[in-house]
Each structure stands twice: as C-alpha cells, then as structure tokens.
Amino acid sequence: MSRKKQEAPRERANVAALQARPHADVLIIGGGINGISTFRDLALQGVDVVVVDRGDYLSGASSASSHMIHGGIRYLENGEFRLVRESVRERNALLRNAPHYVKPLETTIPIYSTFSGVVAAPFRLLTHKQGKPKERGALLIKTGLTIYDLFSRGGGMLPRHVFHGRKRSLAKLPGLNPKLKYTATYYDASVHESERLGLDVLADGIAAGSASGPAIGSGSASGSDASRARSANYVEAVGVTADGVTLRDRETGEEFSFTARVIVNASGPWTDLTNEVMGSATDLMGGTKGSHIVLENQELFDACHNREMFFENDDGRIVLIHPLKGRVMVGTSDLDADPREPAICTEEEVDYFFGLVSHVFPAIPVDRVQIVYRFSGIRPLPRHDDTQPGFVSRDYAIVSGNAPDLPGTPVLSLVGGKWTTFRALGEQLSDRVLALIGVKRTISTEKLAIGGGVRYPTTAERRAAWVDTHRGEQTSARAAQLLERYGTRAVEVLDSIAADPDQPLAHDPSFSTGEIRHIVENESVVHLLDLVLRRTNHAFTGDLTIEMLDELAELAGDVLGWSGERKAEEVRGTAEMLTTFHGMRLDGHVALSA
Numbered sequence: 001m002s003r004k005k006q007e008a009p010r011e012r013a014n015v016a017a018l019q020a021r022p023h024a025d026v027l028i029i030g031g032g033i034n035g036i037s038t039f040r041d042l043a044l045q046g047v048d049v050v051v052v053d054r055g056d057y058l059s060g061a062s063s064a065s066s067h068m069i070h071g072g073i074r075y076l077e078n079g080e081f082r083l084v085r086e087s088v089r090e091r092n093a094l095l096r097n098a099p100h101y102v103k104p105l106e107t108t109i110p111i112y113s114t115f116s117g118v119v120a121a122p123f124r125l126l127t128h129k130q131g132k133p134k135e136r137g138a139l140l141i142k143t144g145l146t147i148y149d150l151f152s153r154g155g156g157m158l159p160r161h162v163f164h165g166r167k168r169s170l171a172k173l174p175g176l177n178p179k180l181k182y183t184a185t186y187y188d189a190s191v192h193e194s195e196r197l198g199l200d201v202l203a204d205g206i207a208a209g210s211a212s213g214p215a216i217g218s219g220s221a222s223g224s225d226a227s228r229a230r231s232a233n234y235v236e237a238v239g240v241t242a243d244g245v246t247l248r249d250r251e252t253g254e255e256f257s258f259t260a261r262v263i264v265n266a267s268g269p270w271t272d273l274t275n276e277v278m279g280s281a282t283d284l285m286g287g288t289k290g291s292h293i294v295l296e297n298q299e300l301f302d303a304c305h306n307r308e309m310f311f312e313n314d315d316g317r318i319v320l321i322h323p324l325k326g327r328v329m330v331g332t333s334d335l336d337a338d339p340r341e342p343a344i345c346t347e348e349e350v351d352y353f354f355g356l357v358s359h360v361f362p363a364i365p366v367d368r369v370q371i372v373y374r375f376s377g378i379r380p381l382p383r384h385d386d387t388q389p390g391f392v393s394r395d396y397a398i399v400s401g402n403a404p405d406l407p408g409t410p411v412l413s414l415v416g417g418k419w420t421t422f423r424a425l426g427e428q429l430s431d432r433v434l435a436l437i438g439v440k441r442t443i444s445t446e447k448l449a450i451g452g453g454v455r456y457p458t459t460a461e462r463r464a465a466w467v468d469t470h471r472g473e474q475t476s477a478r479a480a481q482l483l484e485r486y487g488t489r490a491v492e493v494l495d496s497i498a499a500d501p502d503q504p505l506a507h508d509p510s511f512s513t514g515e516i517r518h519i520v521e522n523e524s525v526v527h528l529l530d531l532v533l534r535r536t537n538h539a540f541t542g543d544l545t546i547e548m549l550d551e552l553a554e555l556a557g558d559v560l561g562w563s564g565e566r567k568a569e570e571v572r573g574t575a576e577m578l579t580t581f582h583g584m585r586l587d588g589h590v591a592l593s594a
C-alpha cells in the first residue's frame, strides 16, 4: 500500500469526537498513569468516560520516575504498612499482568555500619517527621528486610533476601567501596518502558469502550464520538462555566464546554492548580522535585552486575544507581518545589549524584561528558509541614469537592499515587465514581493482563515459538526485537510493516520506517517530542542527532500532514526542549530548517 502525502495538517479526530458529543458520565482531567488507570477501570465497567491531558499523555510526574515497581521497603520505617502491603501485591500482579515491561529487579544495599539508625528509626515511626534521618545500619536493614520478606513473598514469586559480609560482597561486586561491612540483596521489580506501559493501559481502556474492538485508528488510540471511552492529549481544562468544564485544544486554541456527571481531578502535582481554575481552590498538594541523570559509562554499568544499587547517601536520603537500557540511571533528589515552575535537573543535583556514585564505587570515575540525558519531575505528594521531604507519606487519598459553577457535579481530587499502585488506585477511584453514578462493578482488573502482556511468552522456548508463528516475511531476529519492544502487540506492528514499504531508519537501523509510521498513526503522536521521549527510547539513551530528528520528522510529518515548514519547526522545537530540559547535546546540523 503506497501512501499519499497529505498537504494539510490532519484534523485531530479525537478532539473532534469530544466536540461532537460534549458529554460523558465521567471526565478525568489528567492523563498521567493514575488518570489513565482510572479511565481503563471505568471503561471496563461500561461507564462513558473521557480522559484529557493538557500535554502529552504521561508527560508529567509519570515520565520522571525511577522506574521502580516496588513494595517500598523504606515505607516500613514510616509505619506505612497498608501501603507496603498494597504495593507488594500490586508489584506481584504487574509482574504477571505486564511481563513485557515489568521485570524482577535484583537490588543490593551496601551497608557501612552495624547499628546506626536503630534509635532514630522507631522514633521516626512514632512521629513521622523527626529531624535529620540517620544512616541505617545493618541491624535495622536486616529487620526491615525480614519484615519485607513476610509481606512480600505471599505468592513466592521472588526469592528471599540474603546478607553477605564484606569479603563475600567484594568478591561478588569488586567495584564496591572496600569500606563497606555488609551487603543485603533482595528483589523488587523495575518497569523498563513506563510510558509504553501507560499507553498500553490507555489503549486497553479505549478498546473496552469501543463496541467494535480497539478503536485505534485515525486520531489514534483515542476513541470515536460513538465510543464510550474517549481520550485526547493536548486538551486542557481551563475553567468552568454553567455550561460545563471549558476545554481548550492546545493545538488550535479552540475552546468548548464539556459536561459530565462526575469530574475526576487527576492532575498529579497540579491538582490544586486545576481546582483553582475550576473555581474551588484547594491546598492539598506539597510536591517535591526529583531528578535523575543517565550516564553512558560502561565501567559503572558492568560494576552493577545487572543489579540496582539502592542505598543511603551521607544525608540519609535513599538513592539509587540503576543499570537500564544499556545506560546507568542515577537518582534521585527530593526538594520542595513549586509546580508552576518547570522541573529541571540542576548542576548542584548533578554534583550530588556524582558524590553518591563515588560513595558506592569510589574507583570508578564519572564525568559530565558521560551524561546523555537528564530528567526531572515533581512527585504529587500531599501537603507536608515540617516532615523531611524523603519521609512524606507516599500513600494516596481521594478528596471530595465541587466546582461552584456546576452545582450537583461532584469533583474527586486525587492526592498522591505511585506508578507501582496505579491499578489499585484506579480501582478505588473508580469505585468512588461508581457509587456516585449508581453503577455496579462488573469486572476487576487485578488479574487482567495489560496490552502487550496478553499471552506474553515468558520462557525462551515460548518466545522462539511466538516468533516462528508471527514473523511472516521478517527475520526471526527482527520479530524477536519487536516482541521485546511491544510485547504481543508486536503483531500489530508486524501487520503494519508487512502492508507498507518498509526499510531500516538511516540513522537507527534498529527501527524501521514502517514501524515509526505505525507508532505515529496509532499512538496519538502530536509532536516530534512525543515520539522521541515517550514512544521510543531515543532521548533516554542519548541516541539522537539532528539528522535523526530530521528523518523522524519526515516520517511523522507524512502521516500527520505537516508542511516542510512545520517539520523544520518540530525539529527545532524538539532540539530546544531536549537541550533545555534534558541537558542533551545534539550533534549535527538542522537540515530541514532552510
């Protein structure tokens, strides 16, 4: 099938679908992982639901995480047993339901003292906000891990923790600081492709609301106006009138009113600001900024032996060194932040990260030239007073309110919520909505596989068999690569590239032209930035040049009907955002900008 180049930008069918039928039972403001999870849950109950995000889906706090799907061992110290129990259960469920993106993660804690923190921790447990955290010694960590094992091993999915003395620890991980006394090793999980997992949850929600299977097509994964599950990115809630919530299409500036029986404010760190524009100011949030750097440093990568190093820095903060996607991610900070300001990883934070790497691996040099990517975000935490940022509760709450101009329309505001617990949170928020609209739950998401995790082959033999069955004209290696990248939804990519002229990208042969077109066509890509930040790993791994952006803009622009000028503008804008917010150095010249 050959493609005709489009002359004018394509109308956004998902926005047109909202305008054509500007009503739903539920309007969710905020397409981060928690808004999307609630959307999927409600769609599965047959509720007519809409989710909008003022930017790209998953571009807020959800794009800034440490990629851990974790029970939260350190929440034990805060006495948050409910949260730990729920997190562990959700972690184990995600290992089963999304095995294409969520994998077990071996985690090692280097320990430098035997007793430290033993006095401080119980005190903190009682007060939840006591002074400066003290380093946690071996005894405290051992106690914590023993309790964690009790919570964690219900299904026996992950091994028990082990403790090693100095000699054995250094034999296993010779790069570690020789001053250590012990290491403790336990298992949690990591989500390798968090944004792609979120897009899978969204697509499942849209499919649930569509009578004719996945409504993934023009306007992309977004639902037609007849669908009971619709979504639109780059649509912002900017106010409320007696006619409903005013939504603004950020691409055209056009505004329209939208009504719903219940409004869910899932705007993450911006929850208070969204309530403010809806005329009902709140003071619920107290988000803290956290940054990460991504290093291309083979020595450090090898020294981690495929484990995350999770440890306590000199200041008592828990930090991590995480080998991921062939790079090493180091983070994170925890600083009070104003959500009106963009979150950017500063040079002081980089110094802090370098300090903590040398605390754990003192002989491995790290340098700013090895930083290929930086990212930063604000955690949607509850307002906290004198509690140290690192000890603010990571639990979540749902707060009832209303918008004065829409009497009789309840507004539920979400405060908090991690990646790890998104399914349970979506279910609880959905239950609150169901009670308000008088609908009964018909299905639980607890055992429901997600997106490309459906019938995902989890052993090498099954993967080989899957590849044999589905590869069509592709080589086995290429089909296996797509399976790794998209889970079993690779079938959709294989179908697309079989129906279309396809060749490896000139600037990254691991991707093909048909594959990129498939993503743009089906995954709600609006800007080039969406493609390189959240649909592929090109920004995260630092594998981008201006020439590559040019190539991607050509492909995306042909699908979306961009003019030459628009393509050049996308390349320029993307390069600027990557430089300003992600500290990337993009080599090459701007070919399209002439």
Ligand SMILES: Cc1cc2nc3c(=O)[nH]c(=O)nc-3n(C[C@H](O)[C@H](O)[C@H](O)COP(=O)(O)OP(=O)(O)OC[C@H]3O[C@@H](n4cnc5c(N)ncnc54)[C@H](O)[C@@H]3O)c2cc1C
Binding pocket: 029, 030, 031, 032, 033, 034, 035, 036, 052, 053, 054, 055, 056, 057, 058, 059, 060, 061, 062, 063, 064, 065, 066, 067, 068, 069, 070, 235, 236, 237, 238, 266, 267, 268, 269, 270, 274, 289, 290, 291, 332, 376, 377, 378, 379, 380, 416, 417, 418, 419, 420, 421
């Ligand atoms: C540094 C850091 C590290 C973390 N590490 C982990 C981890 O390892 N594991 C873990 O489980 N969790 C982690 N988290 C927590 C987790 O990432 C977040 O709690 C979670 O992603 C929050 O999702 P959300 O959907 O509630 O908010 P968000 O992802 O912020 O989504 C809110 C959305 O609302 C949109 N929005 C705002 N205002 C409007 C409006 N007026 N109209 C329309 N849309 C609007 C925004 O654009 C945004 O996309 C981390 C968070 C940070 C910042």
